[in-house]
Amino acid sequence: MSAHEEISGSGRDAGPAADDPRRAWAEVVATARRTTADGLVVGTSGNVSARVGDVVLVTPSGVPYDRLGPDDITGVDLAGRQVIGDLTPTSELPMHLAVYRATDAAAIVHTHAVHATAVSTLVDEVPLIHYMAAALGGPVRVAPYAVYGSDELAAHVLAALDGRSGCLLRNHGTLTYGATLEQALDRTAQLEWMCRVWLAASTVPGRAPALLTPGQLDETAARLRGYGQRGE
Template sequence: MLGAERRAVSVRASELAELTPGRTGNLSVRREDRFAVTPTGVAYDRIDAGDVPVVDFEGDRIAGELAPSSETPMHTAIYREFGPGAIVHTHSPWSSTLAILHEPIPPVHYMLALAGTTVPVADYATYGTPALAANAVEAMEAADAEACLLANHGLLATGDDLDAALETAVNVEYTARIYCQAKAIGDPVELSPDEMGAVAEKFEGYGQEE
């Protein structure tokens, strides 16, 4: 069941180590109304494809030997509301810094267009709860964003597939870092909504055709 998606989770989970400490991150890949997600509390390099849990949109594990991520309620809510192909959640340091400040990431660099014009902050709730899931959905919906900061917690990023979700997470973290650095020196200058929209259109045709 979801063999390709479970393999993708097991292979790509190690990339979370570059974005988040310990075993605090998680990712998932969707096919139709179910998704493969990282198991809870397992070192990234010890995740075997056959053990990767498969979860339905009710949040029930329907395959895999291990319990799914503690943040499965948030993954489930995001899939049900927005229907992305993949989700990445990290505690990356610069995004988490702004999350602790409850400060959104404004459009100070064009690469943020991968996530939207602004990356909002979802209100705080205890990790792994339906309340946190609802707050993330509300924040992303209000900002029309593909990512959000989770107050006093970390970062949530989505994408059409796992490559896109990971790329969005990386670029949001990069923008968070340079935004914090710029604020330490002076007053960051934001790009206009029109410019961010133009960049988003250019991104749609970016790259080499396969």
């Protein structure tokens, strides 16, 4: 069976590259490179994946993103069996697969973003410093620490994601998901920015940041449902 047949055997939509595995892989690589360019990861830390049908295309373990090319396409099924490529998938594969099996995610971005990782060591939930928390489903939770690549960490992440599209991982980093890689990456950037704002405001001597109330966040969530351009 060809890579294309293996990936496109399901009708599940994974964005604009849903029926084109090579294009989907190119988007995975481009997104991974963006995480490095935007300072969200260092070296080969973090990982990116996209679901196409019942196959997950995922960045391989220990390979710098700028060295990945079309022939490095790496894919597994939802049970974790490698069905495309020869490179070993990311060590965080259990976390990615758990999210795909439990949610409607079509793309996942995991990073070791500096400010978000710092905040993960301080709180159990990101303080409501900005209304864009509504874009992630509400107050962002921090998943308890567990060793990377473990089923325990995957379970903690799923619990933290309940009703959310992003979370922090204690002493580790971030995970966000979306309907497209662009959306998942944007959510990662928003989460890192919110953490940076809270850390900056918290450093002012003698002052504590003003935080939003749950009701104010709910009001924003209602507005966001109608945000953006609408079809004719």
